[in-house]
Amino acid sequence: MAQAADHPAYLQHHFTDAEQQRESSKLGMWLFLTTEILLFGGLFCAYAIYRAWFPEMFHEVHKALNVTMGAVNTVVLITSSVTVALAIRSIQVNKRGQSVAYLAATILLAGVFLVIKYFEYSHKFHEGTLPGNFYFYPDFTIGNPHIFFGIYFAMTGLHGLHVVIGMIVLTWLLIRTRRGDFSSEYYTPVEMGGLYWHLVDLIWIYLFPLLYLIG
Amino acid sequence: MSAHSDNQPHITPVSTYLGIGLALLFLTFVTVWVAQFDLGEFNLIVAMLVATLKGTLVALIFMHLYYDNKLYATIFVVSLGFLALFIVFTLFDTMRRGDIYPETGRQIKERSAIYDNLKPTQPAEGSESQH
Numbered sequence: 082m083a084q085a086a087d088h089p090a091y092l093q094h095h096f097t098d099a100e101q102q103r104e105s106s107k108l109g110m111w112l113f114l115t116t117e118i119l120l121f122g123g124l125f126c127a128y129a130i131y132r133a134w135f136p137e138m139f140h141e142v143h144k145a146l147n148v149t150m151g152a153v154n155t156v157v158l159i160t161s162s163v164t165v166a167l168a169i170r171s172i173q174v175n176k177r178g179q180s181v182a183y184l185a186a187t188i189l190l191a192g193v194f195l196v197i198k199y200f201e202y203s204h205k206f207h208e209g210t211l212p213g214n215f216y217f218y219p220d221f222t223i224g225n226p227h228i229f230f231g232i233y234f235a236m237t238g239l240h241g242l243h244v245v246i247g248m249i250v251l252t253w254l255l256i257r258t259r260r261g262d263f264s265s266e267y268y269t270p271v272e273m274g275g276l277y278w279h280l281v282d283l284i285w286i287y288l289f290p291l292l293y294l295i296g
Numbered sequence: 297m298s299a300h301s302d303n304q305p306h307i308t309p310v311s312t313y314l315g316i317g318l319a320l321l322f323l324t325f326v327t328v329w330v331a332q333f334d335l336g337e338f339n340l341i342v343a344m345l346v347a348t349l350k351g352t353l354v355a356l357i358f359m360h361l362y363y364d365n366k367l368y369a370t371i372f373v374v375s376l377g378f379l380a381l382f383i384v385f386t387l388f389d390t391m392r393r394g395d396i397y398p399e400t401g402r403q404i405k406e407r408s409a410i411y412d413n414l415k416p417t418q419p420a421e422g423s424e425s426q427h
Contacts, residue, residue, distance in 0.1 A: 103305070104365060111368045115375035122379040129383050130390045148328065155324050163317035166308070166358045173307045279358045286350045289324075294331035296339025 091267040103269050110273045114280050117243075121284055124236045128291060131228050142221060142229040143295040145210050147201060151293035154197050155285065161190035162282040165251070165275045172268040177258060180271070184255040187278065191248045198241055205230070233292055240288060243281045250274045306363035316357045323350050 089099070096102035132139045168183035209217035212231035254274045257263065263271055327346040335342060356362040361369040 107364070107368060108371075111371050115371060118375050118379060119382075122382060125379070126383045126386050129387060133387060133391055148331075152324065152328050156321060159317060159320045159324065162320075162354060162358055163313055166313045167310065170308060170310065170313065173305065276359055279354055282358075283351050283354050286354065287344075287347050290327055290331070290343035290347050294327060294343055296331055296334060296343065 089266065099267065106269045106273060107276075110276050114276065117280055121236075121239065124232070124239065125287070125291075128232050128236065131232060132295075135225055135228065138223050138225050139229055140295050141223045142226040143292065145205075145208075145218070145221075145226075146233070146293050147204075148293050150197050150201050151289050154194050155289045157190050157194045157197070158282045158285050161187045161194070162279055164190065165278045169268065169272050169275045172258065172263050172271050173265055175265040177261065177263070180263075181255055181259050184251055184258060184271075188248055188251050188255065191244055191251070194244055195241065195248075198237065198244075205234075236288055236292065240281070240284055243284070247274075247278050247281050250277060306360065308357065308360070308363070312357060316353050320350050320353060 092099055092102060096105065164183045164186040168180045168187060171177075171180035171183055205211060209215075209219075210230050211217070211227070212234050213227050216227035216230060218226070251274060254271050258271065323346055327343060330342055330346075331339070355369075355372065361372065
C-alpha cells in the first residue's frame with residue numbers, strides 16, 4: 082500500500098491517528114471498569130447492610146477464615162500486579178521476550194492465587210461453613226453465621242471468576258505478544274488487559290481486610 | 297482529549313514499579329499487624345484507610361491515572377462517588393426501618409431463626425428474603 086507509512090496496519094480507518102485510537106480504547110476500558118466497580122458494589126453494599134445488622138456475628142464468624150492464606154494471596158496478587166505492569170513497560174520499550182516472560186509470570190501467580198483459594202474453599206465445603214441452607218458447621222453459637230458465608234462466597238466467588246477471566250485474557254495477550262503483534266508503536270490490548278488485572282488486584286485489596294481482618 | 301496529553305505515552309521506570317510494589321507489600325503487612333489490636337470503632341476505619349492508600353497507589357501508578365489524561369481519573373472517582381451514594385442511601389434505609397414501621401422493621405434474624413436450630417426438614421427457601 083502506498084500510504085502504509087502514515088496509515089499503519091493497527092490503525093482502524095475511523096480514527097484520525099494512533100493516539101486518538103489509543104485514547105478512545107482507554108476511555109472505553111475505563112467505562113467498562115466503572116461497570117465492574119458497580120457490579121462488585123452491589124456485593125459491597127450487601128456486606129455493609131449485614132455487617133451493620135450483625136456486627137458481633139461478623140466479628141465472631143470471620144475467625145473461621147484463614148488469615149495466613151488470605152495474606153499470602155494478597156502478596157501473590159500484588160506481585161502479579163507488578164509483573165503485569167512490567168510486562169506493559171517491556172513492550173513499551175520494545176522488549177518483546179521480556180514482556181512475554183512477565184505475562185507468563187503474571188498468569189502463573191494468578192494460578193497460585195486460585196490454588197490457594199481452592200484449598201480455602203474445599204476446607205469450607207468439608208467443614209460446612211457454607212451459605213444459607215448448605216451450612217452445617219456446628220461450633221458457632223452465635224446466630225446467622227450462614228449469612229457471613231453467603232457474603233464470603235459471593236464476593237470471593239465473583240472475584241475468583243474475574244481471576245479466571247483475567248488468566249484467559251493474559252494468555253491471549255501472551256500468545257499475541259509472542260507472535261509479534263505488539264511493539265512500542267502499538268500495544269493497546271496489553272495495556273487494557275493490564276488495567277483489567279489491576280482492577281482484580283484493587284478489589285482484592287478491599288476484600289482481604291473486610292473479610293479476613295474484622296478487628 | 298489529545299490536547300491534554302503528550303504525544304508519547306508515559307514510560308514508568310522499573311524502579312518506580314518495584315518501589316510501589318514494595319510499598320504495597322509493606323502496607324499489607326501493616327494491615328495484618330494492626331488487626332491484632334482491638335481499636336474498637338477504629339478497627340474498620342484503619343483497615344479501610346490502609347486499603348484506600350493501597351488502592352490509590354495501584355490506581356495512580358500501576359493503572360497510570362497519574363500520568364494519563366485526567367478524564368480517566370475523573371470517570372473512576374465519579375464511579376466511586378456513586379458507589380458511596382448507593383451504599384450510604386441503602387444504609388439509611390436498612391438501619392432505620394424500625395423507626396417508622398416497627399412491624400416491618402424486623403431484621404432478617406427473626407425470620408431465619410430456623411437456621412439457628414438447623415432443622416433439616418424446614419423449608420428455608422425464600423424465607424430470608426421476605427420482609
